[in-house]
Amino acid sequence: MNGRRAVSVDAIESKMSRYAERVDRAIGKEFELYAHSRFHDPLIYAVSGGKRVRPLMLMLSAESLGYEGDNVLDAAVAVELLHTESIIHDDIIDEENARRGRMTFHVKYGYSASLLTADFVFSMILSIAARYKDRRVAEVISSAALHMSEGEYSELTIDPKVYKLDWDEYLEIVANKTASLFEASAKLGALIAGGSDKEVSALANYGKYLGIAYQIRDDLLDWKSRDKIALGLLTRYSEGEVVGKMTALSQDYAEEAKRQLILLPRSMASEFLSELTDFTIYRKY
Numbered sequence: 001m002n003g004r005r006a007v008s009v010d011a012i013e014s015k016m017s018r019y020a021e022r023v024d025r026a027i028g029k030e031f032e033l034y035a036h037s038r039f040h041d042p043l044i045y046a047v048s049g050g051k052r053v054r055p056l057m058l059m060l061s062a063e064s065l066g067y068e069g070d071n072v073l074d075a076a077v078a079v080e081l082l083h084t085e086s087i088i089h090d091d092i093i094d095e096e097n098a099r100r101g102r103m104t105f106h107v108k109y110g111y112s113a114s115l116l117t118a119d120f121v122f123s124m125i126l127s128i129a130a131r132y133k134d135r136r137v138a139e140v141i142s143s144a145a146l147h148m149s150e151g152e153y154s155e156l157t158i159d160p161k162v163y164k165l166d167w168d169e170y171l172e173i174v175a176n177k178t179a180s181l182f183e184a185s186a187k188l189g190a191l192i193a194g195g196s197d198k199e200v201s202a203l204a205n206y207g208k209y210l211g212i213a214y215q216i217r218d219d220l221l222d223w224k225s226r227d228k229i230a231l232g233l234l235t236r237y238s239e240g241e242v243v244g245k246m247t248a249l250s251q252d253y254a255e256e257a258k259r260q261l262i263l264l265p266r267s268m269a270s271e272f273l274s275e276l277t278d279f280t281i282y283r284k285y
Contacts, residue, residue: 183207
């Protein structure tokens with residue numbers, strides 16, 4: 001990464017942090033509803049850290065269509081909670097002991113508590129979705145949860161010792177497991193802002209393509225861990241082919257995400273959405 005790009009990514013991260021602070025305050029307010037619950041402290045641990053990319057996309061999508069209210073915050077919390085729930089499950093399935101320098105949730109609290117907490121989080125999401133009069137909010141969140149489960153199950157069934165994973169299957173897993181929530185986040189922002197069908201579609205597609213690019217970049221950053229996906233691809237392709245293809249795909253999907261933004265009014269928010277595509281493919285973590 002050259003110096004100019006590094007400075008650009010640093011600047012984007014600084015802008016992201018301002019939105020993350022707003023999301024964290026909304027999460028804190030939501031958690032106050034469960035102050036006397038046994039789940040309260042585990043919940044705080046589960047959501048701590050992270051870049052809040054998904055709620056950020058939701059808020060920026062709404063802002064890109066001229067929305068300035070706080071009605072996006074509940075939905076922003078919901079998508080972050082859905083992401084949190086998926087992490088709890090993923091770390092159990094992948095038998096991970098640490099995530100970004102911290103004990104994974106099941107290592108700290110145990111498997112049984114982890115499963116119950118994930119269930120509790122999903123109940124919180126349902127409660128949040130029920131606050132919106134527009135039933136499409138709940139439908140979008142539900143659809144994302146279903147696709148995420150499909151993607152996770154597809155990955156779970158891969159036996160890297162014998163299964164030769166091809167690119168179409170890999171991209172389908174990525175689209176379901178990760179991009180579906182990115183798509184939902186951007187779409188929710190557009191719906192809450194009252195966007196036209198064309199604008200809702202453009203932002204949903206933006207989220208989907210960005211989500212694919214984001215996960216591919218994650219896989220590249222975690223390449224040395226040799227997870228199921230990496231090993232599955234390496235049964236069919238050489239390491240050089242896989243790394244080269246992933247790099248190209250991440251860049252291509254990021255550019256496709258940018259192209260969707262042409263259909264939106266030009267604004268500071270839409271410019272920030274464009275910058276997120278750069279962050280996605282040049283980030284180092």
